[in-house]
Every structure is written in structure tokens, then in C-alpha cells.
Amino acid sequence: MDALIGANFCVHLANTAAIQQYSSLKYADDNSDAQWLAEMLRLNILPEGYIYPKEERAVRDLMRKRMSLVQQSTVNLLSIQGI
Template sequence: DQIILRRRLPNRLDRVLEELVPYRENIKGLVVESTYNWYWLVDGLIEAGFWVHLANTPAIVQYKGLKYTDDDSDARWLAKLLRLGLLPVGYIYPKEQRAIRDLLRKRGQLIRKRTAHLLSIQNIITRNRGQSYGANDVKKLTPELVEQLLPNQNISLAVKSNLMVMETLSEAIRKIEKTVETQVRPY
């Protein structure tokens, strides 16, 4: 468990490679955590000829005896798991496929937001009318029907606002789905 290099580096590939290249012959693999900005680092390290492992952090059980959990201790723990062959890894998608994967993640995010607006409408109707309103019923609402259901103009405006956002989200979701369908071969 001898540490050869311990250093915090800026998010610049040239600096990272400058530090690693002198140890290239001794490096059996590098572990990268899946943070919000890992693509550039993994791509650069792979292109430079390093064997890169993407840590599957949710699957990693932290050692109970660790007194500290910071970047330094996490790095040592990940290195130890890699050396022992116990590192749970995630799949590193090829660069060409990542944009589609990210687009599908965006679709999921938009669906969750649309669902939140649908639930908001259901709650407003239930709160003001004392009756539940199903998701399919909400999807059939028109501005005129909202005004009939909820005569108070402030309350109906709140629901109509949710409906407008839902429609915008639905349009974006449909556009993403059409785009993905043209790029993914059918199975």
C-alpha cells in the first residue's frame, strides 16, 4: 500500500498526464469516479494509453474502520480495491454513444418534471373540490374545462400554468424520442 504520487491537480488533462506519465510503467490501472465531469478525463487517459476503471460508487462498501472520508482517503480506498481486484466498476460508454445516453437521461428528467406538474394539478383539484382526479383525466383537461372545474381565476390560472408547462415538456419529450429513434437501430 505504498503511495507513489499524492497530489491535487486542476481539471486540465495536460497537467494530469504530466504527473502520471513518469509512472506509466508502474501503473496497472487508474480509477475515476463518475462525477458530473468525468468524460474529458476518462477519454484523455484512455487516448494516452492508460487502463481506466470507472468506479461504480453506489456498489462500493466503505470500509467501516475508516476514520475519514475525504478525497484523499477515498482515493486510497479505491486504489486498494483495484489492487485487490474487488473494485466494482461501471461501464464506460464509447464517446459516440454517450450523447444518446445523456439525451435519454434528459428525457427521464423531463418526464419526472411533467409528472410533478400532473401531481400538482391533481392536488389542486382534490384540495379545492374534495374529489380525486385521475392522471388520465388531468391529461384531457382544456383551459375551458379547468375554468368550469375551478371557477376561482387564481386557482384555475395555477392549473392552466401547470398544463402549459406539461405541454411544453411533452413536446420536448416527443422531440427527444424521435431523435433517438432515428439514431438507434431497432432490435
């Protein structure tokens, strides 16, 4: 993805969790999926994710790890309090 962005291509990251399952399509292969996503993008209804700049990805990863540690700490504390 970085190579595409570096080559000045317009890159869109589809948020798959926010895309509703489509049931009207006959086929579920890469071509029909690509056409479906392209149509959603054309209609400006494609839910997109944020692509972090390369320089900020390390900070994002640290914040995710911190959140995971805080959640695990909370689970452990509640478990001990329940005993």
C-alpha cells in the same frame, strides 16, 4: 479521461455510490483513498461504473434529459389531479 483512454491506459471508474464507507482507516486523504481503491481493485471487489464511448455520450445525455422531462411531467400531472 478521454486522453488516458486514447493513450491505451486501463481506466477504471469507481462507482462511489456503491462503495461502502470504510471506517478502519486512520487517515482520510488522497493517498490513503487511492491505496484503498487500489486494494479493492486488486481484490476484484471495486464496484465500477460504465464509461460511455465518446460517440454515445450525446445520446446518453439526451436520454437523461428525456427522463427528467417525463418525471417532471408526471409530477405536474399528479399535482394538478390533486387540486
